Structures are given as C-alpha cells and as structure tokens.
Amino acid sequence: MTGMQGPAPVGSGQGRGQTTLQRRRGWRPWLLEGLSEQTARHPGPHGTPSPEHKGHTWWRVMCLTGVDYFSTLGYQPGIAALAAGLLSPLATLVLIALTLLGALPVYRRVAKESPHGEGSIAMLERLLPWWAGKLFVLVLLGFAATDFMITITLSAADASAHVVENPFAPHWLHGENVWITLVLVAALAAVFLKGFREAIGIAVVLVATYLLLNVVVLADSAWQILTHPVRIGDWTDAMTLEHSSPLAMIGVALLVFPKLALGMSGFETGVAVMPQVRGDATDTHENPAGRIRDTRKLLTAAAVIMSCFLLLSSLATTILIPQDEFKSGGAANGRALAYLAHEHLGEAFGTVYDVSTIAILWFAGASALAGLLNLVPRYLPRYGMAPEWTRAVRPLVLVFMAIAVFITVWFNANVDDQSGAYATGVLVLMLSASFASAVAVQRRGNRWAMIGFGAITAVFAYTLVTNVVERPDGIKIASLFIIAILLTSSASRIHRAFELRAAAVTFDENAVRLIDEAAAAGPLRIIANEPQEHSTVAYRAKEYSQREQTHIPDGRPVLFLEVFIQDSSDFTATVAVHGDEKHGVRRLRMESAVVPNTIAAVLMELRDRTGQVPHAYFNWTEGHPVSHLLRFLVFGDGEVAPVTREVLRRAEPDPALRPRVHVG
Numbered sequence: 001m002t003g004m005q006g007p008a009p010v011g012s013g014q015g016r017g018q019t020t021l022q023r024r025r026g027w028r029p030w031l032l033e034g035l036s037e038q039t040a041r042h043p044g045p046h047g048t049p050s051p052e053h054k055g056h057t058w059w060r061v062m063c064l065t066g067v068d069y070f071s072t073l074g075y076q077p078g079i080a081a082l083a084a085g086l087l088s089p090l091a092t093l094v095l096i097a098l099t100l101l102g103a104l105p106v107y108r109r110v111a112k113e114s115p116h117g118e119g120s121i122a123m124l125e126r127l128l129p130w131w132a133g134k135l136f137v138l139v140l141l142g143f144a145a146t147d148f149m150i151t152i153t154l155s156a157a158d159a160s161a162h163v164v165e166n167p168f169a170p171h172w173l174h175g176e177n178v179w180i181t182l183v184l185v186a187a188l189a190a191v192f193l194k195g196f197r198e199a200i201g202i203a204v205v206l207v208a209t210y211l212l213l214n215v216v217v218l219a220d221s222a223w224q225i226l227t228h229p230v231r232i233g234d235w236t237d238a239m240t241l242e243h244s245s246p247l248a249m250i251g252v253a254l255l256v257f258p259k260l261a262l263g264m265s266g267f268e269t270g271v272a273v274m275p276q277v278r279g280d281a282t283d284t285h286e287n288p289a290g291r292i293r294d295t296r297k298l299l300t301a302a303a304v305i306m307s308c309f310l311l312l313s314s315l316a317t318t319i320l321i322p323q324d325e326f327k328s329g330g331a332a333n334g335r336a337l338a339y340l341a342h343e344h345l346g347e348a349f350g351t352v353y354d355v356s357t358i359a360i361l362w363f364a365g366a367s368a369l370a371g372l373l374n375l376v377p378r379y380l381p382r383y384g385m386a387p388e389w390t391r392a393v394r395p396l397v398l399v400f401m402a403i404a405v406f407i408t409v410w411f412n413a414n415v416d417d418q419s420g421a422y423a424t425g426v427l428v429l430m431l432s433a434s435f436a437s438a439v440a441v442q443r444r445g446n447r448w449a450m451i452g453f454g455a456i457t458a459v460f461a462y463t464l465v466t467n468v469v470e471r472p473d474g475i476k477i478a479s480l481f482i483i484a485i486l487l488t489s490s491a492s493r494i495h496r497a498f499e500l501r502a503a504a505v506t507f508d509e510n511a512v513r514l515i516d517e518a519a520a521a522g523p524l525r526i527i528a529n530e531p532q533e534h535s536t537v538a539y540r541a542k543e544y545s546q547r548e549q550t551h552i553p554d555g556r557p558v559l560f561l562e563v564f565i566q567d568s569s570d571f572t573a574t575v576a577v578h579g580d581e582k583h584g585v586r587r588l589r590m591e592s593a594v595v596p597n598t599i600a601a602v603l604m605e606l607r608d609r610t611g612q613v614p615h616a617y618f619n620w621t622e623g624h625p626v627s628h629l630l631r632f633l634v635f636g637d638g639e640v641a642p643v644t645r646e647v648l649r650r651a652e653p654d655p656a657l658r659p660r661v662h663v664g
Contacts, residue, residue, distance in 0.1 A: 032160045038284060055278030056200055057292035062302050063207040064200050064273055064367065068151060068404045069302055070207055071364040073214060074307055074357045075415050076263045077317040077336040080603025081326040082416060083259035086239045090253040092314040093279045095260045096307040098463070101458040103430055107267045109437040109453070111295045115288045117274045118378070120433035127439060131569045131634070134383055138489060140432055142482030144268070144375055146474060148424030149481070151265065151368035152404050154422050156184040157413040159361040161334040163352045167347050181413040182405060188365050189401040192373075193394055201274070203363065213353050214309060217341045221316035225342060235319045258466040261423040265309055268429045269371055270299050306355050313337055320344075334415040343351065355573045372400055384496045384571030385489030407477070420467065424474020425437035427464040434460050493571070498647050501594060502601035507609075511579030514586045515606065518557045524606055524614035525552055526588075528599055528640060531562040536583040543585065549664025550617045560618075563598045566591045568636035575601060596643035603644075603659035604651060615660040 070196065077088075084091035110120050121140050128136050161182035173180065178605055225231055243249045277298065280290025281322045305643055325332040336359060342350030345528065373393055380386035411417045438453035468475050511609040527546050534542070539560065546552060566578040570593035592598035599616065606614045618641035620630060625639060632638030645661040652658040 001287065032077070047657060054416065055291075056276055058277050058298045059301065060200050060204055061273055061276045062270075062298045063203040063571045064276065065298070066302060067203050067209040067360055067363045067582065068269050068367045069306055070211060070309070071155060071357075071360045072263055072265055073210075073313060073337060074162070074361050075154070075334050075336075075419075076260070076310065077313045078332055078334050079262070079416065079419050080260050080314055081321070081323065081332075081336065084253065084256045085316060085323060085364055086235065086242060087249055087253050087256070088318045089311065089314045090249060091257045091260055092263075092310050093504060094253055094257040095263055096311060098257075098459060099303055099307055102434070102459060103264050103267050104299060106430065106434045106437050106453065106456060107151060107271055107299050108296045109440065110271050111274060111299065112292050113440050115274060115292050115295075116285075117272050117374075119268060119271045120436045121379070123436035123440065125226070126438075127309075130567060134385075134569050135384045135486075137379055138385070138420055138485050139382075139482055140428070141375060142485050143425050143428035143470065143478050145372065145425075145481040145485070146421060146478040147265070147268070147429060148368040148372045148375075148633060149400065149403055149407060150418055150422040150425060150477065152188065152365040152400075153181070153407045153413075154415055154418040155361040156181045156188070156335050156404075157411070157418065158415045159184055159358040159406065160413055161415065162338055162357050162361075165331065165338070167342070168270055168351055177413040178408060184362055184365070185401060185404045185408065188362065189397055190261070191366065192369060192397040202368075206356075206360045206363055210356045211305070211309075213341075213356050214313070214337060216279070217337055217345065217353065218309070218312045218316055220344050221320055221340055221421065222312075225319055231319050248375045255466075258427075258463040259419070259423070261427050261467060262419055263306075264430065265422070265426050266302065266306075267299065268426075268433070269367060270295070270302065272371055272374055277397070292425040303529060308603050316340060328414070328416060328575045348452040350368065362650055369397070369400060373397070380489060383489065383569075383570055384493045385498075386492050416634075417473070419475035421477045422470025423467050424464070424478060425472070426458075427460060427467060428478070431457065431460040431464055468606050469581055482603055496571075497642070498650055499597065499648060500601045500604065500651050501572050501597040503572045505605040507577045507579065508573065508579060510581075511577045511588055512587065514559060514579040514581070518559055518586070519610040519612065521529075521557055522614070523612040524610060525556050525558045526561050526603065526606075526614055526616045527558050528616060528644075529560045529587075531563050531564045531589075531595075534583065539568050539583045545619045546619075546664065549619075550662040552615075552617060557586070558617075559588055561583050561602065562589045564589070564591045565595065565636045566593060568593050568634065577602060593638075594632070596613060596632070596638075596640045597647050599640065599644050600647040600651060600659075603648065605660055607657070613657065613659055615662060618644070618663045620663055 080092055110123065114120070114122050121137055121144070124140065125133050125137050126132070151206055157177065160177045163169055163180055164175070164177055239249060243252060269456040274291060274295050277294050279288055279294055280291075283290045313336070313609045317332070317340065320343075321332050321336060321339060324330060326336065327333060335357075338350065338354055341353040345353075373396060376386065376396060407418075434453055434457040438450055438457055441449040441453060515524065527543065529539075529542060542560075543558060546558075547554070552558065573593055575590050575598055577588050580589070582586055588597065588602070590602070603614050603616055620641065621639050623639075628636070628638035632643055640661045643663060648658050648661065
C-alpha cells in the first residue's frame with residue numbers, strides 16, 4: 001500500500017540514525033529526572049521519608065549521622081597532636097567540655113525549635129525581615145556548603161592516606177593521594193548519579209564495625225600503657241620540660257583547642273535528619289513530641305560516645321606514638337589510630353581497620369553530599385534564587401563534584417591543610433545555632449537559659465575568630481561559596497522575575513459573588529488601582545479617566561483590583577483575593593510580594609473561572625524605565641503595565657487566550 005513503510009532494517013542507516021537520536025534525547029531527561037515544582041520544595045534525600053516509610057528508631061538514625069561524626073576519629077587524633085603536641089589530651093578535654101556543655105545543649109534546643117529538619121538556619125531566617133533575612137541565609141548557606149564540601153574532600157583525602165600507608169598496597173600507589181582521592185570522589189558522584197537511596201542499614205553496619213574495631217585498638221593501647229607505666233612518666237616528664245607549670249599547660253590547651261574544633265562535626269547533620277526519626281504514634285506535624293525527645297537522645301548518645309573515644313584516642317596516640325610521626329610525611333599523619341592498629345595488632349588486623357576506616361570516611365562524604373542536596377532545595381528555589389536545573393538532583397551532584405575536584409587539587413589532598421577550612425564551616429554553623437537558641441529562649445522569657453546560651457555563643461565566637469586568624473583558608477573557601485551563591489542567586493531571581501510566581505489563587509465568598517455578577521455582562525473589565533484606601537470621589541475619578549482613556553465600553557461593570565505588597569523579598573505565595581463593595585465601587589483586594597505578577601496570576605485564574613478572556617486597564621507610570629525596573633526587582637512594584645503584559649506573554653503562548661492589557 002502506498003504511504004506505508006515497514007520498520008527500518010537492522011543495521012540500516014535509518015535505524016542507526018533513530019538510535020542515535022533516541023540516545024541524544026535520553027541524556028537530557030535522565031539528567032533532569034525529577035525536575036518539577038514539587039522537587040523545588042522537597043528537602044532532599046535525607047529530608048522527609050516517603051509516605052509508606054514510618055521512620056527508624058533513634059539509634060539507627062544516629063548511625064546515619066555517625067558516619068560523619070564518628071569518622072572524624074580517622075584523622076582527629078593526628079590533627080590534635082599536630083595542634084597541641086604533648087598537650088593533646090588536655091586540649092581534647094577542653095573540646096569535650098565544649099561539646100557536652102556547649103554544642104549538645106544548643107542542638108537539643110535547635111531540635112525543639114525546628115523539629116522538621118530545618119536546622120538553625122531556619123531559626124535565624126525568621127529573625128530578620130525582608131531582604132536582610134534572605135541575604136543572611138545565603139551567607140550561612142555559603143558556610144554550610146564549606147562545611148559539607150570540605151567534609152567530602154577531607155574524608156576522601158584521609159581515606160586515600162589509609163590506602164597509601166597500608167603495607168599491602170601496591171608500590172605504584174605511593175604518593176598518588178590526589179588521584180586516589182579523585183577516584184573516591186568520582187565513585188561518590190556515581191552513586192548519586194545512579195540514584196541515592198537512604199541506606200541506614202549500611203550506616204548501622206559501618207558505624208558498628210568501625211567503633212568495635214576502635215574499641216579493640218584502644219583496649220590494646222590501654223594494655224600497652226598499663227603494662228609499661230614508664231611511658232606515662234616519659235609523657236608527663238616531657239610536658240613538664242616544655243611547660244613550666246600546670247597553669248601554663250591549661251593556658252596553652254585553651255589557646256590551641258580551636259584547632260581541634262572539627263571534632264564537633266556532625267551536630268548539624270543530626271538535626272537535618274530529624275524527619276527520619278520515628279517518634280511516637282501520637283506525634284503530629286504541629287507537635288512531634290516523640291520525635292523531639294528521641295532526637296535529643298540521638299544527639300546526647302552521639303556526643304557522649306564521641307567524647308569518650310576522643311579522650312581515649314588522644315591519650316593513646318600521644319603516649320604511644322612519637323611526635324615526629326604526626327608531621328607531614330610521617331607514618332601517623334592523618335591516620336594515628338590506624339598506625340597503632342598496624343604497630344601493635346599486626347598487619348592483618350591493621351588492614352581490616354584500614355578497610356573499615358576507608359569505608360566510613362567514604363560514606364561520610366555521601367552523608368555530606370546528601371546534606372547539600374537537602375540544603376539547596378530547601379531554601380534557594382523558595383527564594384526564586386536557583387536556576388531551573390537545580391530542582392533536579394543530578395545536575396547539582398555534577399556541580400558539587402566539580403567543586404570537590406577543584407578543592408582536592410588545590411589542597412593536594414592534604415588532610416592537615418583542609419582542617420582549618422573544615423573547622424571554620426563547622427564553627428560558623430555552631431555559632432549561628434547557639435545565637436539562634438539564645439534568641440529563642442530570650443523571646444520565651446527564660447532569662448537564665450538566655451544567659452547560658454549567650455555564654456556558649458561567646459565561646460563559639462572566640463573559637464571561630466581564633467581559628468580564622470590562625471588558619472584563614474576556611475574564610476577563603478567560604479567566601480568563594482558565598483560569592484558564587486550570591487551571584488547565581490541574583491541572576492536566577494532576575495531571570496525568573498517574569499514568572500507568575502503565585503502558588504495558588506483563591507477567592508473568598510464576596511469576591512466570587514462580585515466576579516460572577518460582573519461576568520454575567522460579558523468579559524470582565526478590571527481596573528488596576530493604587531493599593532490604598534481612596535475616597536468615593538477618587539474612585540469615581542479613576543473610573544471616569546480609565547473609561548475615557550482606554551475606551552471601556554459604556555455600561556459595562558468594572559472591578560477594581562488592588563495588590564498590597566507584604567514582603568517583596570518573597571518569591572512565591574498563595575494569593576487570597578478578598579472582595580468588598582465600598583465607596584460606591586466593587587473591589588478585589590489581596591496581599592502579595594509583587595504587584596504585576598500577582599495581577600497576571602489573578603487574570604489567568606479569572607479567565608479559567610469565567611471561561612472568558614478578561615481585560616485589564618492600567619495607567620502609565622511617570623519616571624525613568626530603568627529606575628522602575630529596579631523598583632520592580634527590589635520592591636515589587638515599579639512600571640506595572642508592561643511587566644504584567646510580559647508575565648502574561650510568557651505564561652500564555654496563545655494570544656487568543658491571553659488576558660488583554662490596556663494602558664492609557
């Protein structure tokens with residue numbers, strides 16, 4: 001039959017062309033899978049469980065945060081030895097005190113104030129109105145990105161150190177830390193590109209195995225020390241030679257402990273995964289009391305366990321490992337506990353310990369990347385400050401991994417060089433959390449709690465300033481993230497400025513009545529009016545001038561539409577339209593963040609409701625068009641008529657269905 005063709009033969013040029021075309025078309029949908037408005041508001045992989053998912057017990061979720069928190073044992077003792085030398089245990093005691101008396105109470109308060117995983121950033125967001133709050137959040141996001149990105153690169157770098165230093169490692173791997181780190185980063189990216197799924201079960205196995213192996217190493221170290229007490233004497237004698245008195249030792253420990261601050265990493269992640277905690281059957285969204293209680297158990301248990309391991313590991317490594325081995329190039333650099341495992345328990349056990357350490361350090365990067373994927377969708381799309389593709393996971397993964405590659409090469413995969421930047425990100429988040437907690441209890445009238453959180457805030461501020469002064473790498477990295485976030489956010493906000501930007505449009509009973517009565521006479525005639533309370537004379541003058549200038553048909557009823565700007569820094573909101581009859585006219589009034597986009601959204605809703613294309617009537621605004629454009633971008637008003645028309649043009653491609661805009 002003429003016009004009918006069979007399928008192209010296998011191997012034919014036509015078949016190959018179709019296959020190639022399908023592959024080309026397949027890459028973009030795969031990369032942007034999940035790109036939707038819903039994704040833009042979704043908190044990410046660790047945010048909210050799926051509907052059929054009922055959550056986990058708190059100790060299992062603790063293991064999910066523990067892959068980040070507990071994995072710092074892989075490098076924390078070595079960093080402490082470099083920072084404090086023989087005083088490492090004393091400086092670690094100061095760190096433990098700050099953890100249990102500072103960070104733990106703060107994040108227990110954060111868990112109560114943000115039980116749905118928003119964290120301290122959301123608490124601070126509510127303190128500052130308008131653009132100040134948005135900019136403040138963007139700066140904090142820059143520091144949070146520093147924390148999570150350095151977690152990825154530093155953990156991978158330390159994992160590569162364990163690979164290279166293992167005696168069974170091939171000789172060609174020695175000195176190739178950068179390439180090993182990049183391979184681990186690429187493997188992490190591959191997991192997320194394939195499709196990351198919550199793996200709390202894997203986290204439980206990794207954390208349990210790693211902590212058990214550390215218990216074995218520390219128990220053996222304790223046996224070595226107790227059976228050779230002379231080592232304790234050698235250690236105390238060496239400290240006495242270096243420092244004149246116990247007070248001097250305490251003073252030095254207080255001065256150097258900020259360098260150990262990365263040992264408190266993991267608290268922010270612990271709050272972020274709160275929605276994964278099962279809580280009680282009686283929990284509600286408004287009052288998840290069981291989830292809050294169990295999350296506090298999670299935070300307390302993690303802090304106590306980690307504090308014990310930090311103190312014991314610091315004592316063991318300081319007493320048993322020569323100080324020169326901690327320096328760059330030394331056998332214990334970045335792997336102090338692994339050094340003890342190989343030295344005292346044999347190469348076979350040491351290799352098992354290395355494999356466990358590499359696995360948990362690598363999975364710590366997965367936890368950090370998931371935290372980033374939670375953070376960006378939670379804030380930036382809601383502000384209109386994220387490009388369209390950031391609503392999908394895979395493009396974000398590629399961006400973050402490119403940044404991780406840059407950081408790895410920049411720091412040459414060196415754990416010590418990255419520790420300052422890591423500590424800076426951690427401390428800024430903890431400082432913000434303590435300040436937010438102080439403000440929260442102050443607003444509740446709890447004076448003593450406010451004094452306590454204020455003191456903790458002061459300590460974190462001192463710790464942060466000291467860390468930044470001595471190691472400014474963190475501020476440099478954070479500044480790059482902050483600048484990048486501000487630039488991309490501003491560009492995205494401008495690019496998306498002409499969207500409808502209304503999540504939904506609703507009408508009250510009076511508005512519905514007024515609309516239906518006006519629609520009975522034909523297409524709606526809407527006069528856009530200045531949002532304020534006018535007199536009867538002013539309304540009549542406005543209606544007369546509009547009928548004369550824009551030729552509104554005589555006798556046709558008109559509705560006045562007035563948009564009151566509430567917070568122009570917001571991007572999307574539900575528009576609630578209220579109707580009334582006052583001063584002899586019929587009015588539709590609403591609050592929103594922006595005038596022209598709201599008018600356009602209401603016009604589109606009126607068209608769909610009445611089945612007729614409405615007409616909107618405007619006056620030209622006097623003034624320079626550039627200044628009006630800036631007013632629109634910042635304050636939400638400006639030259640309303642042309643912007644409304646542009647928003648409508650983009651929202652409705654068919655001119656026949658597009659609401660009409662008349663300007664006089």
